[in-house]
Amino acid sequence: MSTIVALVLAVAAGLPPAPAPVPAPAGADAILAEIRKPGAGAVLVNVWATWCSPCREEFPDLLHVARELAPNGLRLVLVSVDFPEAEAETLSFLTSQGVDFPTFVRTGKDEAFVDGLEPQWSGAIPATFLYDANGKLVRFWEGKASYPVIKKRAQKALATEETR
């Protein structure tokens, strides 16, 4: 919630929101390593792009869920598949959404990235993946989802761990 508060305060003060960190280039291995970093109760991974309307539409809902469930251990990993020349647009979008944490931009070839991240994924975006605390994929979907759907699924992924 602190991000929202900061954003609201910044807007109220007529200040631009703090710029988002530049997305770090990452292949599938680096993303998987991020997913498996210890400490999370569940990890929500979203693959998106600035030019992708459904991605942009669901972005606020993903952030909303991530912020709400962060105290429960949910970690959000955002992976842009924007082209390198779109870095300014990517940063501008992330900033406008109040993203103040590190995110990623994928590198390497499509197939290695898609299959490396998850063989079940066809490569269509937006794509969202939910992992439990052990880095095991518990759910994934292609296409956008709404706030209540994302939240319910994330809560279930968090509960997967709690019931172990």
Add this chain to the structure above:
Amino acid sequence: MTRTHLLAIPVLFCLAVSASLAGGALPIGATIPMQDVTMKNVDGEELNLKSIVKPAGTLVVFTCNHCPFAKQWESRIVELGNTYEAKGIGVIAINANDPKEYEEDSFSVMQQRAKEKGMEFPYVVDATSNVARAFGATKTPEAFLFDKNMKLVYHGAIDDNGKDPSKIENAYLKLALEAVLSGEPVPVPETKSIGCTIKFRS
């Protein structure tokens, strides 16, 4: 896409955009589905897949106008389509996207794009998105190549480098087309690329 594929009844297999999952794509060896469904071509004529089928083989590419990934490969799709249609392969490009989602996917822009790019094969509207559903297509661009027996022998990417054609290491679709023409097995039958989800009509 190498896992078990279930070709569900198309109507039941309505992949809601919010819940579509990979796994429903037409399996290698499957026959061309929905051959009798009429679709409007950019020249205004109505045609169906049956009329596209040629004795040597048939290429069906799901694509669209707006998607940056489809655009990356657009010239290559047209070049491959034109080249291999001249060599005896039936070729068709299908836009299954709901233009309500992206105005750029409208019929008039399809007409314009086909003209600009010099498409010598049909570029049609899947007006219900049911053809895409029957193929289990999930994104654009996505290619399905059928052999002389109308059996699926290749499904997936155009090649392995959307960004830079000079750096292609595996021209997957071209290799598959050559294999089909020579009656050889396709070297890599299933591949993937990143693409835009098909904006299915509800």
